[in-house]
Every structure is written in C-alpha cells, then in structure tokens.
Amino acid sequence: MQLIKMHEVLQQSVAGLYADLVTRPTGRAVRESIERDLPPGTIAVMDFTGVGCLDYSCADEIVAKLLRDKVRVLLLRGVSDAHREAIEPVLLGHGLAVVCAGPDGTLEVLGAHEPAEALLEELVARQLAARTPGGAIALTAA
Amino acid sequence: MTRLIEVPVQFDDRSFEQFAAAYAQAAADGARLLFDAHAAEWASPYGLVGLLAAGEAAARGGERALLTAPANPDVVSYWARAGFFREAGDLFEVHGKVPRTKPATESEVLLPVTPVRAAEDVHAVVSTIQQRASAILASELGLEPKATMGFAMALSEACQNIVEHAGTGGWVAVQAYHWRRKLARRVVVIAVADAGVGFRHSLEPSQAKRFGERWGDAAALEAALVQGVSRFRDPGRGQGLAGIRRYLARWDGKIAIRSGTARIAIVPSWDDDVPLKDGLPAFPGSQVLLIIPEYGSREA
Numbered sequence: 001m002q003l004i005k006m007h008e009v010l011q012q013s014v015a016g017l018y019a020d021l022v023t024r025p026t027g028r029a030v031r032e033s034i035e036r037d038l039p040p041g042t043i044a045v046m047d048f049t050g051v052g053c054l055d056y057s058c059a060d061e062i063v064a065k066l067l068r069d070k071v072r073v074l075l076l077r078g079v080s081d082a083h084r085e086a087i088e089p090v091l092l093g094h095g096l097a098v099v100c101a102g103p104d105g106t107l108e109v110l111g112a113h114e115p116a117e118a119l120l121e122e123l124v125a126r127q128l129a130a131r132t133p134g135g136a137i138a139l140t141a142a
Numbered sequence: 143m144t145r146l147i148e149v150p151v152q153f154d155d156r157s158f159e160q161f162a163a164a165y166a167q168a169a170a171d172g173a174r175l176l177f178d179a180h181a182a183e184w185a186s187p188y189g190l191v192g193l194l195a196a197g198e199a200a201a202r203g204g205e206r207a208l209l210t211a212p213a214n215p216d217v218v219s220y221w222a223r224a225g226f227f228r229e230a231g232d233l234f235e236v237h238g239k240v241p242r243t244k245p246a247t248e249s250e251v252l253l254p255v256t257p258v259r260a261a262e263d264v265h266a267v268v269s270t271i272q273q274r275a276s277a278i279l280a281s282e283l284g285l286e287p288k289a290t291m292g293f294a295m296a297l298s299e300a301c302q303n304i305v306e307h308a309g310t311g312g313w314v315a316v317q318a319y320h321w322r323r324k325l326a327r328r329v330v331v332i333a334v335a336d337a338g339v340g341f342r343h344s345l346e347p348s349q350a351k352r353f354g355e356r357w358g359d360a361a362a363l364e365a366a367l368v369q370g371v372s373r374f375r376d377p378g379r380g381q382g383l384a385g386i387r388r389y390l391a392r393w394d395g396k397i398a399i400r401s402g403t404a405r406i407a408i409v410p411s412w413d414d415d416v417p418l419k420d421g422l423p424a425f426p427g428s429q430v431l432l433i434i435p436e437y438g439s440r441e442a
Contacts, residue, residue: 020268022298023261053268053294056385060378082291090381
C-alpha cells in the first residue's frame, strides 16, 4: 500500500503555505503530483491529517478522479466529519466508494453502496483487513 | 452628459432591484454614470459588492464612473472599515470625505470586501474566514464547531463561481449582524458579486438547446441551482452549488442568486422571498447571497 500524506503534497504542489484543499486548480495540481509517483491499479492510503477545509471541487479533482482513473482501492485516514461531507456526495455522483480507517483501524465505507462492499471484501481477501470478533472490519496492520 | 444613479438609503438585496433598475436605465445610452450614495444610511455586504460590480461594468465604457460617498460620517466610516473604498478607488472617481481607515478587524466584519480573481484569492479567503469565523459561528450564532468548516466550504464554492465562470474578477464580503427587521436574530451573510458574463452566457452552449424557447436568465439559474448543471460535461462538475444548498438546508439558511434579468432563491421557512423572478432590470454578471441565521431562529 502506498501512503500519500495530503498536507505534505499540498504544501509541495501550490505556492503559499495553505492548509486547505480548496479550488479546482489546487485539486488538479495535487492530483497530478500524486499521480507522478503512483503506479496504476495501486491500493493507496490517503492521509488527511493536517488538512483544514476540503471543498467539493478538490474532493472531485483528487479523490474521485484518482479513484476513477488511477488507483484500485483508496483508503482514507485522518478524515474529519467535514472532510466526509465533501467527499461523500462527490463519490455518490460518480458511483464510486472509498474505505475510511478510524483511529483504531476500524474500516467503514463512504460512497456508493455496491462498490463499497466489494472494496471491503477485496481488502479482506488480500489480508490487508480482517473481521473483528465484534463483526466490524479492521486493518490487519493497525 | 452624466446620468445619475441613486444608491438606496438602505442598500441590501431587497433594495438592489431599485438600484438595478436605475442602473439599467442610466447605462443604456453609454453616458458617464454618477452613483450617488450621499444619503446612504446602511449597506449590507450584498449592496457593497453589488455597487462595485456596477462600477466595474460602468468603467468598461472607458471612463470611470463618479461616486458620491455617504455624507454621514458613521456610514462612510463603516464602508471604509468594510473594505469598500479600498476596492472602489480603482473603479470610481470618489467624491466626498473618505476616512483613511484600514479594513476592520472588528467582530462584525468577518471578511472585508475582498477581490476574487484567481484560485489563490479563494485560498486566502478560506484561510482568513476560518481564523475569524469559528468563534462567531459557535458563540454568537450557536452553530456546532463543524459548521465552521462547512461555512468555509460554502464560501470557497461561492467564490469559485467567479473564478470558473464569470470571465472576470469579482468581490466577496462576509459580515455578521443583528437582523432586526426580518428575524430579530443574528445572521452571517456572505455576498459575492461580479460583473462577468452571468449564468445564461456561461451555460448557453451546453443547455440552451435543452430548454428551447424557455432558455433565458431564469432557466439558466434554475439549471445551475436546482438541477446542478454545469457548463462542463464532466460528471463531477456542478457539485459546488449543490453542496452550498445542502449546507444551508442543514443550518436553515438561504441562498439567492441574481444574474442578468432573473433571480432565484431557496427560501427557508423564516423568509417570504419569491423563489424565482424573471423580467427584472438587466444587471451585469452574477450576485450571490447566502444567509445563515442564528441557530433556533426558525421558530422566530
């Protein structure tokens, strides 16, 4: 799994020390920067720790387009409620889904229902995640 | 020859129609314009950014329009602290006593009148508003802390409409004030205005055929705000206004967009605005108004 630290990529991609992922040009710059180091079909972990505001435009440019065109599975962590509010409608609009990891490694899906279930099954099949005794699914490395 | 346009005494989104009618009539023959604000007693952020948009459109004729500043020292001082004259200097030949005041850091002006021309400007606006708005939204409007981030998101998307669609720059202003006349509660108001091409022109290549004879400013606004249509064919486009609507629905807020000869609004229960108006006096560009009331105001 490839780790993408979004705050670091943001700082490297745009002029000015901003902590917010806003506007399409910024989203495009960040996505292109990520794509350079990402082989197609990768399972990527996107860490949003340190990111302030994420707007719909950036969520679409980065999360949706990477998922649509580049990565196989996208696992998000460090995601706040506000980040989710930007990401979820964008994913639903595209019929896409991501997996979100909580601080304890517990996984939940965000976005369209059908691909979301398949994502969790794939992570379990690859032994990157496992079912907990409580019935949840958590990252095996957590 | 100079044509006079009176700036309403109470200049907000309601009286804006009176202003727009005067503008449409005065601007018709290409004469130099004089915006007379000497009697102005109060202006909302919407009034201030709308006046700048009129000034920019007027200046396209070649000669800057004239502007008579408010005569009341308190009013002119407030306009200065709201950042109006910092922007107006480039667009108008300003007459009257204007205090040399820096834009305010007082709690009422969450964001002074700020130009929006590029993505970097949106970054700066979002960064500033998060620093200034969180305390106001939480303590004075009673909104949950997570509302602040949604507020920044809505502001970002509203500003991006200028960058992506106007074909020119525009302005944004954010203020919190006690809205006695309507709600008797505090509100936060975001006003965004430009003198660009407007929604109809922006959407015409992709939408005019679909609407057929109905196509016009009102249909364009309906397509953008209600149907989430964008001029781009990418399925991820058009999310911005939809996101703003979701945010406002959660916090019982209001959005109104005026463009060309039409105005559309998503009207909350506390307001009696008209959802769609067509056949208004022509005014350049687009003007967006977002109002978020103090939590609990829906019972007012």
